[in-house]
Amino acid sequence: MGTIVFVGAGSMAEAIIAGILNNEVMQAKDVYLMNKSDDERLSFMQKTYGISLVCQERIALREADLIVLATKPKDIKEAMRDITRFLNDDAAVLSVIAGVSMETIEKGLGKRPIARSMPNTSATIGKSASGVSMNDLVDSTLRKQILDLLSSIGVVKEVQEDELHTVTALSGSGPAYIYFMVEALEEAAIARGLSNDVARELIIQTFEGAAAMLRQTGEEPELLRKNVTSPGGTTEAGLKALESRLFKETIQECINSAERRSRELGALS
Numbered sequence: 018m019g020t021i022v023f024v025g026a027g028s029m030a031e032a033i034i035a036g037i038l039n040n041e042v043m044q045a046k047d048v049y050l051m052n053k054s055d056d057e058r059l060s061f062m063q064k065t066y067g068i069s070l071v072c073q074e075r076i077a078l079r080e081a082d083l084i085v086l087a088t089k090p091k092d093i094k095e096a097m098r099d100i101t102r103f104l105n106d107d108a109a110v111l112s113v114i115a116g117v118s119m120e121t122i123e124k125g126l127g128k129r130p131i132a133r134s135m136p137n138t139s140a141t142i143g144k145s146a147s148g149v150s151m152n153d154l155v156d157s158t159l160r161k162q163i164l165d166l167l168s169s170i171g172v173v174k175e176v177q178e179d180e181l182h183t184v185t186a187l188s189g190s191g192p193a194y195i196y197f198m199v200e201a202l203e204e205a206a207i208a209r210g211l212s213n214d215v216a217r218e219l220i221i222q223t224f225e226g227a228a229a230m231l232r233q234t235g236e237e238p239e240l241l242r243k244n245v246t247s248p249g250g251t252t253e254a255g256l257k258a259l260e261s262r263l264f265k266e267t268i269q270e271c272i273n274s275a276e277r278r279s280r281e282l283g284a285l286s
């Protein structure tokens with residue numbers, strides 16, 4: 018990959034930039050950044066990561082091999098209108114924008130190789146769970162470059178474009194569900210007298226340990242759950258409380274709502 022231009026300089030762009038630089042997939046000088054108007058943010062990013070900024074003449078856009086679209090869905094049409102006249106015919110596009118289809122991107126930037134990915138903010142530490150879908154104009158070399166880039170920020174799975182709505186609901190938004198659960202567990206622990214420090218450490222280790230058990234044993238979550246659950250014991254009592262408050266139905270509704278919103282955001286943009 019020669020040069021990359023990030024269009025949008027928010028938290029997702031930062032997470033990916035941090036990931037690719039930490040993993041030395043690209044050199045900082047080959048990574049360019051632009052946004053709409055927040056110059057302070059651009060200076061911060063330049064100072065923090067040593068990356069380059071897109072100049073007024075838009076030279077980096079003209080020479081870019083890959084454009085990463087990282088605006089909010091509502092801003093993408095305007096952003097595409099701003100950049101399209103500068104792009105060279107060979108420039109490929111990687112969008113991380115929730116909901117916005119390849120068709121919409123093609124309308125804005127012309128027929129060209131396009132990949133859509135849904136990473137998550139754990140990209141910052143190389144632990145993203147990303148889905149990706151690519152159009153027919155992505156050749157095998159570019160496909161490998163995109164998969165290498167996304168692998169540098171975590172795990173990546175190829176999916177059909179329509180499935181990206183579910184990926185968005187599941188792993189794009191997923192870290193927020195986990196953090197919400199951590200907040201709830203902490204509140205419950207602290208209400209019962211545990212100190213913040215003790216509660217936080219035990220919860221983080223419980224999540225890490227459970228994730229590592231799933232990964233390393235390869236066992237089904239149901240079996241691992243049953244191994245914890247002594248008949249008539251504490252876990253059974255806790256799980257019953259979750260079931261009586263429709264835990265699984267609540268999770269279904271959570272994913273349904275997020276997926277529906279992903280489709281709406283695509284339709285609105």
Ligand SMILES: NC(=O)C1=CN([C@@H]2O[C@H](COP(=O)(O)OP(=O)(O)OC[C@H]3O[C@@H](n4cnc5c(N)ncnc54)[C@H](OP(=O)(O)O)[C@@H]3O)[C@@H](O)[C@H]2O)C=CC1
Nearest residue numbers: 025026027028029052053054055088089090092096114115
């Ligand atoms: N946050 C997350 O966990 C994830 C987010 N995503 C997706 O990533 C995208 C970005 O999210 P996030 O980083 O949180 O958003 P932010 O609001 O943090 O950043 C949006 C960026 O887009 C820029 N922007 C707006 N309009 C334009 C324009 N016309 N031209 C150039 N840049 C523009 C903004 O610039 P300025 O500040 O100057 O207005 C800002 O830098 C979203 O589409 C989201 O769906 C995907 C996976 C996970």
Ligand SMILES: O=C(O)[C@@H]1CCC=N1
Nearest residue numbers: 115185188189190191
């Ligand atoms: O909340 C959002 O819309 C974005 C997409 C996935 C995570 N954050």
